[in-house]
Amino acid sequence: LPSRYAGSETSVWNEYIKLAAAYKPLNLGQGFPDYPPPSYVTDALKEVACSENNFLHQYTRGFGHPRLVNALSKLYSKLIGREINAQTEILTTLGAYEALFSSIIGHVDNNDEVIIIEPFFDCYEPIVLSAGGVPKFIPLRLKEVEGRLPTSADWVLDKNELEGLFNSKTKAIILNTPNNPLGKVFTLEELTHIADLCKKHNVLCISDEVYEWMVYKPNTHIRIATLPGMWERTITIGSAGKTFSVTGWKLGWAYGPENLLVNMQLVHQNSVYTGCTPIQEATAIAFEKELTRLGEDECFFVSLAKELEVKRDFMAKFLSDVGMKPTIPEGGYFMIADWSPLESKVDMSSETDKYKDYRFTKWMTKNVGLQGIPPSAFYSTVHKNLAENYVRYCFIKQDENLQKASDILHKWV
Numbered sequence: 001l002p003s004r005y006a007g008s009e010t011s012v013w014n015e016y017i018k019l020a021a022a023y024k025p026l027n028l029g030q031g032f033p034d035y036p037p038p039s040y041v042t043d044a045l046k047e048v049a050c051s052e053n054n055f056l057h058q059y060t061r062g063f064g065h066p067r068l069v070n071a072l073s074k075l076y077s078k079l080i081g082r083e084i085n086a087q088t089e090i091l092t093t094l095g096a097y098e099a100l101f102s103s104i105i106g107h108v109d110n111n112d113e114v115i116i117i118e119p120f121f122d123c124y125e126p127i128v129l130s131a132g133g134v135p136k137f138i139p140l141r142l143k144e145v146e147g148r149l150p151t152s153a154d155w156v157l158d159k160n161e162l163e164g165l166f167n168s169k170t171k172a173i174i175l176n177t178p179n180n181p182l183g184k185v186f187t188l189e190e191l192t193h194i195a196d197l198c199k200k201h202n203v204l205c206i207s208d209e210v211y212e213w214m215v216y217k218p219n220t221h222i223r224i225a226t227l228p229g230m231w232e233r234t235i236t237i238g239s240a241g242k243t244f245s246v247t248g249w250k251l252g253w254a255y256g257p258e259n260l261l262v263n264m265q266l267v268h269q270n271s272v273y274t275g276c277t278p279i280q281e282a283t284a285i286a287f288e289k290e291l292t293r294l295g296e297d298e299c300f301f302v303s304l305a306k307e308l309e310v311k312r313d314f315m316a317k318f319l320s321d322v323g324m325k326p327t328i329p330e331g332g333y334f335m336i337a338d339w340s341p342l343e344s345k346v347d348m349s350s351e352t353d354k355y356k357d358y359r360f361t362k363w364m365t366k367n368v369g370l371q372g373i374p375p376s377a378f379y380s381t382v383h384k385n386l387a388e389n390y391v392r393y394c395f396i397k398q399d400e401n402l403q404k405a406s407d408i409l410h411k412w413v
């Protein structure tokens with residue numbers, strides 16, 4: 001194994017998916033809907049699959065299928081408030097994963113520093129390391145709250161600590177809003193602070209916005225690329241898997257200025273070269289439909305967020321009813337909860353993992369029949385202790401299964 005991969009051998013996903021297959025718990029671990037996507041989306045794929053147009057079954061344009069980049073350009077031009085060139089300012093990728101990979105590998109050089117906000121989607125760190133970069137971590141910290149449950153807005157960055165990380169070696173910052181796993185939706189004030197630092201130190205912003213449509217009232221998703229002077233230095237990343245509840249389609253994209261996109265295209269053209277044609281065509285059809293009803297009640301992006309908000313509230317209630325302390329997420333479809341009030345009911349002596357949240361989640365999977373993800377997977381080694389009292393649960397699940405999760409927990413405590 002090349003040394004640049006040393007330390008990245010384990011993956012919480014591979015480990016916990018295997019564990020779920022072995023113990024068959026109620027699975028609130030890996031994030032994916034356990035119910036079907038909207039039928040017009042699957043119908044689009046059906047139509048494409050049966051199409052006699054041979055071109056829909058052959059290689060498409062390497063940097064993005066024409067119909068899809070046109071739809072993405074229409075959508076994001078509107079949302080960003082500037083004309084986005086479909087040919088030069090968008091790249092479609094194999095999931096948001098590849099967009100993250102291409103943007104990091106395409107910009108980070110040996111010894112470049114990259115600021116990563118904790119908790120972070122776990123692949124950021126190994127990708128930065130494999131580029132030869134040096135990750136610099138800063139944790140969001142929970143403020144003291146009294147008389148109510150915390151929300152993801154109560155998890156904040158220390159401004160001075162953040163400023164202290166920016167220097168002449170800083171190449172990029174990776175932002176994730178709404179954040180996985182906290183659900184934090186960064187506010188205009190927080191984004192402005194980050195943007196000002198990026199501009200002052202000439203730093204690139206890689207903004208992972210895959211949960212852009214899952215934002216709960218009264219919060220709003222702000223795209224950092226829309227802040228003054230930020231378009232020039234931001235790559236924004238999205239995912240069809242999240243947008244249309246089709247995580248298995250593994251289609252993502254990035255948009256930003258041409259001079260940054262060319263660097264990503266270089267990585268893409270010699271690794272993936274071109275994405276899956278039928279999936280891109282079907283996703284284009286789905287976007288074209290949503291473009292006709294953007295912001296209306298019938299718009300899937302609107303109805304999905306409404307549906308998820310109810311699930312979020314249901315989960316927050318049953319977790320707090322059994323004695324955990326959830327952080328109410330403002331966005332995304334995950335919830336973290338402090339399980340330490342239940343510690344006396346857990347006997348994890350048979351579990352050997354270093355971190356308590358791993359021991360807890362494994363013990364729960366095996367003995368209680370409910371799976372969550374250990375959030376220390378989303379922290380650097382030095383900060384993993386900050387997450388040990390927490391578990392992450394996914395709530396984009398059928399009501400019936402959320403009810404089952406509630407029953408399992410009530411029966412256990």
Ligand code: PMP
Binds near residue numbers: 098210242250
């Ligand atoms: N970023 C975040 C924050 C995610 O939660 C995910 C989900 N796996 C991804 C990126 C990757 O998305 P995709 O499945 O489209 O590769």
Ligand code: GLN
Binds near residue numbers: 013029030031032
């Ligand atoms: N984004 C999803 C999650 O956080 C899936 C991650 C994965 O499968 N690698 O659970």
